[in-house]
Structures are given as structure tokens and as C-alpha cells.
Amino acid sequence: MDRIPILKIGDVLLVTIQVDFHDRIAIALLEDLSEKIVDNSAKGVLIDISALEMVDSFMGRILGNISKTAKLLDCHCVLVGMQPAIAITITELGITLPGIYTALTAEDGMKLLTDMVKSKTNGKTSAKKQEAKWR
Amino acid sequence: MTRETAVPLHEMISGAKEEILTEWIKNQLSDKSRSKGVPEASLRNSSSEFIRLFEEAITKGNVDDIEKPEWEEMRHMLAELSATRASQGSTPSDTAKFIFSLKEPLFARLTPEKGQGNTEASAAVWQLSLLLDKLGLYTAETFQRTREAIIRRQQKEMLEMSTPVIKVWDGVVAVPLIGTLDSARTQIVMETLLQKIVDTGSRIAILDITGVPTVDTQTAQHLMKTVSATRLMGAECIISGIRPQIAQTIVHLGIDINDIVTKATMADAIKEALARGGWSFERHLESV
Incomplete structure (x- = not known):
């Protein structure tokens, strides 16, 4: 069965969804990702969905679950490259993605993640400040 | 309902075509309430064209249903007539009256030929009357359709025009x-x-x-949707131009927009956006 590769770059895991993101793959990704986070003690996950062209309520929930799971494992989750149509669909479906960070491009997302990871290692207060700046 | 009359309608019309036409045009020109926008020449032209097509269509035998292919040319001509008349400033009733006014000279031919109280004559009158009514209404309908199409197009254009997205600065857009x-x-x-x-x-x-006249729960809901979609894209939204009354309405309605950055004016919003982007400005008073 197809699986989405998860790449490790330093403290950060990189996931790019480039295949047809159907339900089974999405569930497999959720499982793989949570295991990888624990195994690598990753501090951040960057998910690139710029190739994703369609989303339904189940996908929305899976994305939300990924971010919630990552948060429980003390790992920041950043979603990058969302297409306008996807953003509109998600809001129209009423799906909220609490605790998920978004960035326009992979570059921006990586910067955001490394900033967050860095400030977390420096101390709790600056991390909060960093988050406040981005939210 | 097709009733056979002793002398077929089309024969009667083709026999007295010229007479009917001259009488019709004379009647129309003498009508005081006639719209001044239509020039005499075009009135003569359209009248003779109408009679010609009318005769043609009737000769083909169908006098009941103007939706049939026999009336295709006539419908086409009427649609054009309705459009040109409208652009000349005629009302749809003026255009319809143009067709209804044919009844007088036409019926005048029918009754003397067949005598008063003749059932055949009255049947023919009824048939022609119905037919001309339909044609008259058709012009009014076309007029309305054209207007509706214009309204729809303008509505669409207005929608598109009313939402410009402006690039204010590198990395800052405004709507x-x-x-x-x-x-x-x-x-x-x-x-x-x-x-x-x-x-x-x-x-x-x-x-x-600033240009939104009132904010109710629905409008607020739409604003929130836009903000959350923007956030999903990885951008941040600032709402500006909140007038004092609108601020009060939002509070009264109990709408929760706590997690959205709001500013009173566009200038404040731009300032905030630039500050977030790391820009800073200095004013040199000596150069003013």
C-alpha cells in the first residue's frame, strides 16, 4: 500500500503530500507520523499540501487530528501551501483546525517552525511571545 | 383551436394587403399618443415588413401557436423591433400597441365582406385577435428578457468591480x-x-x-469565514474601518471576534502590518 514518506531534517519532520490523498493513506500518515515524532523526538512537523486539490470533511478532521496528536507529543505542526479553494472549502465545511499553524510557503513554514523550536529551548515565556506574534 | 372560415384568412389578407397597410400606417401616424422617438420611415418599414411576414406565416396555415417554426422569422423580426424601439425610447406598451393597432384595419376588412352578425366573420375576428395579442405580448416579453439580461450582467459586473484587492506593500494586501x-x-x-x-x-x-453600511450577525459570520480562510492559507487578517456605531452593534449582538486583530482606521492597520513585517519609518521634519 502507498505510504507518504516522512523526511527528517534536524528536529523537524517534513511531509509532502503529492499522491492522491485518500482516506486510507491519510490514516496511515497519522499513524506513521505519531510514531516518527516519538522515535526521532521531533520538535516540529511541516506538512506541505500545495499539491492537494480536493478536501472533504474527513480529510479536514484527519488534518486536525494530526495537529492535535503532534501537540500532545509536544511537537509543533505547520501546514503550508494550502490552495485557496481548499481554504474556502474547509471554512465552508465549518472545520476548525485548532492549534495548527499555517504558512504560505514551505520556506516561511520552516522559518516559523525553527523559530518556535528555538524559542522553546530558550524558555517558555519567549515561546509564548513567539506564538502570539504568529497567531 | 382551428376553425375553417369560408374565405381563408390568408387570402383575405393578401387580397387587401396594400389597403390594410396604408390604413394601418395612417392610423398609427395620426395617433396622438404615439411615441415621438420612432421616425416615420422606420415605422413604414417595420409595418410593411410585419404585414409581409404575417401573411407568409398565415399562408402556411398555422394561426394558433406562434412558437411553431412557421413563425420563426416573425419572432426574429419582433425581437429586433422590440430591441431597436427600446433603444429609441419606446415603452414596451408602445411596441405592443404597434401590433394591436393592426386589428382595426384588419377587422374592418372582415366584417363588411361577410356581413354583420356572421358567425364565420366573428370566428375569424376572434382568431386574428388572439393571434395579434400573442404577437404583441411576445414583443413585451422580449423587451423584458433583454432588460433582465442587462440587469444580470450589470449585477455581475458590479460584484466583480466592488471587490478590488490592492497590494499595499510588499507582503501586505488590502480589500x-x-x-x-x-x-x-x-x-x-x-x-x-x-x-x-x-x-x-x-x-x-x-x-x-468602512464601506459596509451595517454589520449584523450574518455579516460578522461572513467576515469570520474570510478571516479563518486567510489564516488557513498562512496569512494574517486585520479588520479595519470599524465605525463607532458598528463597534457598538458588534458588542450588542454579542459577536465574539476576540481573536481577530481589529483597527479603527485603514491607516492604523497599515501601520500595524508594516510593523509586523519589520518595517519602521522616521519622519524628517526639516524636509517638510
Whole structure:
């Protein structure tokens, strides 16, 4: 069965969804990702969905679950490259993605993640400040 | 309902075509209430054209249903007539009256030929009357359809025009919203804004609601939707141009927009956006 590769770059895991993101793959990704986070003690996950062209309520929930799971494992989750149509669909479906960070491009997302990871290692207060700046 | 008359209608018309035409035109020209916008020449032209097509269609035998192919040419001519008359400033009733006025000279031919109280004559009168009514109404209908098409087109253009997305600075876009914010508008605003964010790679979008006359729960809901879609894209939204009354309404309605950055004016929003982008400005008073 197809699986989405998860790449490790330093403290950060990189996931790019480039295949047809159907339900089974999405569930497999959720499982793989949570295991990888624990195994690598990753501090951040960057998910690139710029190739994703369609989303339904189940996908929305899976994305939300990924971010919630990552948060429980003390790992920041950043979603990058969302297409306008996807953003509109998600809001129209009423799906909220609490605790998920978004960035326009992979570059921006990586910067955001490394900033967050860095400030977390420096101390709790600056991390909060960093988050406040981005939210 | 097709009733056979002793002398077929079309024969009667073709026999007295010229007479009917001259009488019809004379009647129309002498009508005081006639719209002055239609020149005499074009009236003569359209009258003779109408009679010609009318005779042709009737000769083909169908006098009941103007939707049939026999009337195709006639319908086409009437649609054109209705459009040109409308552009000349005629009302749809003027155009319909043009057709209804044919009844007088036409019926005048029918009755003396067949005598008063003749059932055949009255049947023919009834048939012709119905037919001319249909044709007259058809012009009015065409007029209305043309107008509706214009209205729809203008509505669409207005929607598109009323949502410009402006690039204010590197990484900052702004949308000045003008007019009521309904779901159709929100949809267009969202689409154009999000596309512009992608195109310009902007981090901050400013929604200016100075031109939105009232804010109710529904409008607020639409604003929130736009803000959350923008956030999903990875950009931040600032709502500006909140007038004091609108601020009070939002509080009264109990709408929760705590997690959205709001500013009183567009200037404040731009200042905030630039500050977030790391820009700073200095004013040199000596150069003023």
C-alpha cells in the first residue's frame, strides 16, 4: 500500500503530500507520523499540501487530528501551501483546525517552525511571545 | 383551436394587403399618443415588413401557436423591433400597441365582406385577435428578457468591480469592502483575496469595512469565514474601518471576534502590518 514518506531534517519532520490523498493513506500518515515524532523526538512537523486539490470533511478532521496528536507529543505542526479553494472549502465545511499553524510557503513554514523550536529551548515565556506574534 | 372560415384568412389578407397597410400606417401616424422617438420611415418599414411576414406565416396555415417554426422569422423580426424601439425610447406598451393597432384595419376588412352578425366573420375576428395579442405580448416579453439580461450582467459586473484587492506593500494586501456583505459577495471576496495572497506571497491581509453600511450577525459570520480562510492559507487578517456605531452593534449582538486583530482606521492597520513585517519609518521634519 502507498505510504507518504516522512523526511527528517534536524528536529523537524517534513511531509509532502503529492499522491492522491485518500482516506486510507491519510490514516496511515497519522499513524506513521505519531510514531516518527516519538522515535526521532521531533520538535516540529511541516506538512506541505500545495499539491492537494480536493478536501472533504474527513480529510479536514484527519488534518486536525494530526495537529492535535503532534501537540500532545509536544511537537509543533505547520501546514503550508494550502490552495485557496481548499481554504474556502474547509471554512465552508465549518472545520476548525485548532492549534495548527499555517504558512504560505514551505520556506516561511520552516522559518516559523525553527523559530518556535528555538524559542522553546530558550524558555517558555519567549515561546509564548513567539506564538502570539504568529497567531 | 382551428376553425375553417369560408374565405381563408390568408387570402383575405393578401387580397387587401396594400389597403390594410396604408390604413394601418395612417392610423398609427395620426395617433396622438404615439411615441415621438420612432421616425416615420422606420415605422413604414417595420409595418410593411410585419404585414409581409404575417401573411407568409398565415399562408402556411398555422394561426394558433406562434412558437411553431412557421413563425420563426416573425419572432426574429419582433425581437429586433422590440430591441431597436427600446433603444429609441419606446415603452414596451408602445411596441405592443404597434401590433394591436393592426386589428382595426384588419377587422374592418372582415366584417363588411361577410356581413354583420356572421358567425364565420366573428370566428375569424376572434382568431386574428388572439393571434395579434400573442404577437404583441411576445414583443413585451422580449423587451423584458433583454432588460433582465442587462440587469444580470450589470449585477455581475458590479460584484466583480466592488471587490478590488490592492497590494499595499510588499507582503501586505488590502480589500476595501463597499456595500452589503452577503454570501455571494463574501464568496467573491474570499476567492479574489486568497488568490491575491498566493500571487503576491502576502503575509498580511487587511479587510476594510468602512464601506459596509451595517454589520449584523450574518455579516460578522461572513467576515469570520474570510478571516479563518486567510489564516488557513498562512496569512494574517486585520479588520479595519470599524465605525463607532458598528463597534457598538458588534458588542450588542454579542459577536465574539476576540481573536481577530481589529483597527479603527485603514491607516492604523497599515501601520500595524508594516510593523509586523519589520518595517519602521522616521519622519524628517526639516524636509517638510
